[in-house]
Amino acid sequence: MRPRSSADEDVQRPSREIALWMLYPLFFVAIYLFHLRLLRLPYFWDEGGYYIPAAWDFFRTGTLIPQSTVTNAHPPLPSILLASWWHLSGYVVSGTRTLVCMVAAAALLGVFKLARTLTSSPVAAVTVLLTALYPVWFAQSTLAHADIFAAAFTLWGLAFYFDHSESTTNGGSIKSSLWAALMFCLAALSKETAIVTPVALALWEGILLLQERGEPLSRRLHLRWIAALLVPILPLAAWYGYHYHKTGFVFGNPEFLRYNATANLSAYRIALCLWHRLLHLTTHMNMFVPVACMVAAMFIPVAATNTRKPIARPPLKAIGVVLLANWIAFSVLGGALLTRYLLPMYPLILLVCVNTWRRRIPERWPLIAALSAAGFLAGIWVNPPYAFAPEDNLTYRDFVVLHQQAVRFIDLTYPQATVLTAWPATSELNRPELGYTNHPLKTTAIQNFSMEEIQKAAADPGSYDVALIFSTKWAPSANRVDLGRRNESADTKYFDFHRDLSPAEVAAILHGEVVWQAHRKGEWAAVLHFPRIVEAALVEPRRP
Numbered sequence: 001m002r003p004r005s006s007a008d009e010d011v012q013r014p015s016r017e018i019a020l021w022m023l024y025p026l027f028f029v030a031i032y033l034f035h036l037r038l039l040r041l042p043y044f045w046d047e048g049g050y051y052i053p054a055a056w057d058f059f060r061t062g063t064l065i066p067q068s069t070v071t072n073a074h075p076p077l078p079s080i081l082l083a084s085w086w087h088l089s090g091y092v093v094s095g096t097r098t099l100v101c102m103v104a105a106a107a108l109l110g111v112f113k114l115a116r117t118l119t120s121s122p123v124a125a126v127t128v129l130l131t132a133l134y135p136v137w138f139a140q141s142t143l144a145h146a147d148i149f150a151a152a153f154t155l156w157g158l159a160f161y162f163d164h165s166e167s168t169t170n171g172g173s174i175k176s177s178l179w180a181a182l183m184f185c186l187a188a189l190s191k192e193t194a195i196v197t198p199v200a201l202a203l204w205e206g207i208l209l210l211q212e213r214g215e216p217l218s219r220r221l222h223l224r225w226i227a228a229l230l231v232p233i234l235p236l237a238a239w240y241g242y243h244y245h246k247t248g249f250v251f252g253n254p255e256f257l258r259y260n261a262t263a264n265l266s267a268y269r270i271a272l273c274l275w276h277r278l279l280h281l282t283t284h285m286n287m288f289v290p291v292a293c294m295v296a297a298m299f300i301p302v303a304a305t306n307t308r309k310p311i312a313r314p315p316l317k318a319i320g321v322v323l324l325a326n327w328i329a330f331s332v333l334g335g336a337l338l339t340r341y342l343l344p345m346y347p348l349i350l351l352v353c354v355n356t357w358r359r360r361i362p363e364r365w366p367l368i369a370a371l372s373a374a375g376f377l378a379g380i381w382v383n384p385p386y387a388f389a390p391e392d393n394l395t396y397r398d399f400v401v402l403h404q405q406a407v408r409f410i411d412l413t414y415p416q417a418t419v420l421t422a423w424p425a426t427s428e429l430n431r432p433e434l435g436y437t438n439h440p441l442k443t444t445a446i447q448n449f450s451m452e453e454i455q456k457a458a459a460d461p462g463s464y465d466v467a468l469i470f471s472t473k474w475a476p477s478a479n480r481v482d483l484g485r486r487n488e489s490a491d492t493k494y495f496d497f498h499r500d501l502s503p504a505e506v507a508a509i510l511h512g513e514v515v516w517q518a519h520r521k522g523e524w525a526a527v528l529h530f531p532r533i534v535e536a537a538l539v540e541p542r543r544p
Helices: 006-016 020-034 046-061 077-089 093-118 121-133 135-140 146-166 170-190 192-211 216-230 233-247 254-260 267-282 288-298 313-332 345-360 365-381 395-413 425-430 451-458 485-494 503-510
Strands: 418-422 442-446 466-470 513-520 523-529
Touching (some): 020 093, 046 077, 046 425, 077 093, 077 170, 093 121, 093 146, 093 345, 121 135, 121 345, 121 365, 135 146, 135 365, 146 170, 146 192, 146 216, 146 313, 170 216, 192 216, 192 313, 267 313, 267 345, 288 345, 288 365, 345 365, 395 425, 395 466, 395 513, 395 523, 418 425, 425 442, 442 451, 451 503, 466 503, 503 513, 503 523
Parallel strands (some): 418 442, 418 466
Antiparallel strands (some): 466 523, 513 523
C-alpha cells in the first residue's frame, strides 16, 4: 500500500472541512482590528461626493434618487444597505466603516469558498490572506464605495458558479444556479458594471453549448446556466426604467454618461487603457511579485511523483473568460482608470498564482507566499514610483487627515469666510454630515489648482477671501524616479492629469498669503488668506 499523499488528503478533505459560518467571525474580527485606526476617518473622495450623500438622502427621505447630489444612475442597493444599517448603529462614520468591514469579510469568505472548491484548503487560506493584504483591497475594506459591495456579491456568485462542477446530482446543480443568479443580481444592483461577469460567463456557457454533441443532459445544464447568468439583466433593466421614469435620463445625467462612456471610444484611448489595465491586473501595488513568481514557476517541470492537480481546465478557462471580459470592459467604460473597479478580479489572479506555486514548487511555495505578503504589506504604506489614486493604499488616510486639519483651521480662524477650493473639499466644507465640520461653510468652486483654473479665479477676486488648496493628484516629487512621466501628455489628454500649482505660486497669482500648510508623504494642503480693501461709508438709516 502506498503512503497517503497530500493530494489524497485534499481528496478526503470534505469530512474534515471547517464550516464557512465558523470562519466569518474570524475574518471580520481580523479585518476590524487591522483597520481600527481608520474607522473614525471622515469620508473620502467619492464617498463624500456621491455614495454617502445618496444613502443619506434615502436615510432621511426614503428616495432612491439622490436629491442633494448629482444623480448618475448608480443602482441603489448600497444606499439601501447603508441606510438600513444606520437605523441600527446611528449615523456615525465608525458605524459605516464597520458595515464595510462586515461586507469585506463576507467577500473574503466567498474567496475562500471559491478557492477551496477549485483547489484545496491550504491554497484557499493563502489566497484569502494575500487578498486581504493586497493594498487596493486593504484600502477598500473600509471605504463605502459601491465596488466593495459589488465585489462581495460577485465573488459569491462565482463561488456558486464553480460549485456546480462539483455537484454530483442534478438537484445540486439547480441549487447552485439559483444561488449564483441571486448573488449576481445583488452584484448588479450594487454597481451596474458588475453585470459584465455573469454576461461573460453566459457567453462562455453558450460556446460550451455549441460544442456539445448529442449530450442532452449536458445541453440542458448549459441552457440552465445561461438562463441563470442572464437573469441579473432584469433587475438592472428595471432600475434603469425606474430611473428614467423619475429623472428623464436612463444612464444618469448627460455629463456623467459622456465622461464615463461616450467620450471614451477613440481607438487610441482604448488601446492606452488596455495597457494601463493590464498593468493594474499584473504589476500594480506589488502585484508583480506573485505574478512574476507564477510565471517563473511555469518553467519548472512538475515532478513525476507530484500528484497535486492543477485547477481543472474548464474552471480555469472560465476564470480566464471573466478576467478577459473585465479587462476589456473597464478599458472602455469609466472616465477614471480606478483600480477598485477591478476589485473582484484580484482574488482570481492570486488563486491561480498560489495554486501554481503549490503544484510546481511544493517545498518552497510557503516562502513565495511570505514574499508576496511582505510585498503587499510594504505596498500598503510605501508609494510606487508613478502617479496613482490615493485610495489604492493608505495614502488616502494622509489625504483625509490633511483635509481635517485644514478645515478645522478655517473653521476656527475664518468661520464666516467664503472659501475658494475644488472638489471634494467643496463637499467637505458644505456638508457637515461628512465629518469635517459642524456647520456648512460658503465656498467658491474651481475644477482644480492648475494654472488655467487659478487664472480664472484671479479674474474674480471678490468672490472669495480664503482658499483651501491641496494635491488633487498624487505623483512622485520632481527629485524622485517617476515611471509615469513619459506618459504625461497622453494622461493629460485622456485621463484629466494636470499639475497642481504650489501654495506659494497660488499665493503669488492671487495676491494672498499662506497662513497654514502641511505635508504627509507626498500629499499636501494649504490655507491662503486674501486681505481685501473694502470701501466703507456711513449711511444714515432710513426713517419710517
